[in-house]
Amino acid sequence: MRNYSLHPESVRRLFDSVAPHYDFLNHLLSMRRDVYWRKMAVRELEGLEGWILDIATGTADVAIEIVCADALGRKVFGIDFSKPMIRGARQKVLRRGLSERIALGLGDALFLPFRENTFCASVIAFGLRNIPDKDQALSEMTRVVQEGGRVIILEFTFPQTWLLKKLYPFYFQTLLPWVGGLISGDRGAYAYLPQSVLQFPNFRTYEAMMRKAGLENVRSRTLTCGIATLLAGEKRHP
Numbered sequence: 571m572r573n574y575s576l577h578p579e580s581v582r583r584l585f586d587s588v589a590p591h592y593d594f595l596n597h598l599l600s601m602r603r604d605v606y607w608r609k610m611a612v613r614e615l616e617g618l619e620g621w622i623l624d625i626a627t628g629t630a631d632v633a634i635e636i637v638c639a640d641a642l643g644r645k646v647f648g649i650d651f652s653k654p655m656i657r658g659a660r661q662k663v664l665r666r667g668l669s670e671r672i673a674l675g676l677g678d679a680l681f682l683p684f685r686e687n688t689f690c691a692s693v694i695a696f697g698l699r700n701i702p703d704k705d706q707a708l709s710e711m712t713r714v715v716q717e718g719g720r721v722i723i724l725e726f727t728f729p730q731t732w733l734l735k736k737l738y739p740f741y742f743q744t745l746l747p748w749v750g751g752l753i754s755g756d757r758g759a760y761a762y763l764p765q766s767v768l769q770f771p772n773f774r775t776y777e778a779m780m781r782k783a784g785l786e787n788v789r790s791r792t793l794t795c796g797i798a799t800l801l802a803g804e805k806r807h808p
Contacts, residue, residue: 578702585650585655589652589655603798606794610791614722615693618720621644621645622693623649624649625694625711627656628655628697630662630663632695632724633646637672638668645673646673647674651679656675680703682714687715687716693723694722698725699726705782708721708779712785712805717806721785723776725798725799726799728772788802790802
């Protein structure tokens with residue numbers, strides 16, 4: 571079994587490895603709750619118009635949801651540091667006829683290749699936990715957003731209800747890696763997932779990091795009994 575760590579090259583190899591089965595396993599292992607979670611994240615963009623940055627876009631599910639849920643003509647630039655993921659994203663966007671509204675490219679969340687105040691919002695879904703320097707990533711997400719714009723995070727957390735706290739560890743640390751490894755052929759990739767979540771199990775940690783990055787009106791909402799958490803904040807006016 572391959573072992574993965576939070577080192578950038580290790581994380582890149584992980585996502586390169588699971589890219590062919592990424593969408594299928596996301597839907598299967600979450601029982602399609604991942605679709606609902608992304609829809610909730612996109613609702614945080616209500617009232618915003620213009621370009622939106624989707625960081626760690628993966629196979630572009632969030633980017634596609636943003637443009638499909640919008641009648642205002644929003645456009646999305648999605649970046650990811652995995653070439654196989656971006657290839658899959660481009661194929662999906664092309665099949666859906668969304669190439670005029672979604673641009674995709676390779677990029678590093680720690681050094682975003684955009685000027686300050688470029689986007690009306692920046693979004694990262696299930697990617698922040700995989701970035702070693704989370705403070706730097708949030709600082710970059712804030713830098714490229716216009717004043718009054720939003721930074722949105724969707725991330726796995728650990729459920730806090732009594733019953734799920736008892737049952738979830740078996741699923742998350744035993745069943746999920748077994749099923750994910752059986753289908754993808756890389757059990758180590760799905761063993762890494764619980765490890766990465768347990769490093770930041772509480773959404774309060776993310777709230778504090780967002781405020782440190784210069785965001786105000788930071789708010790959070792737990793989804794599906796706390797298995798995922800949606801956070802949003804606004805860039806301060808000078």
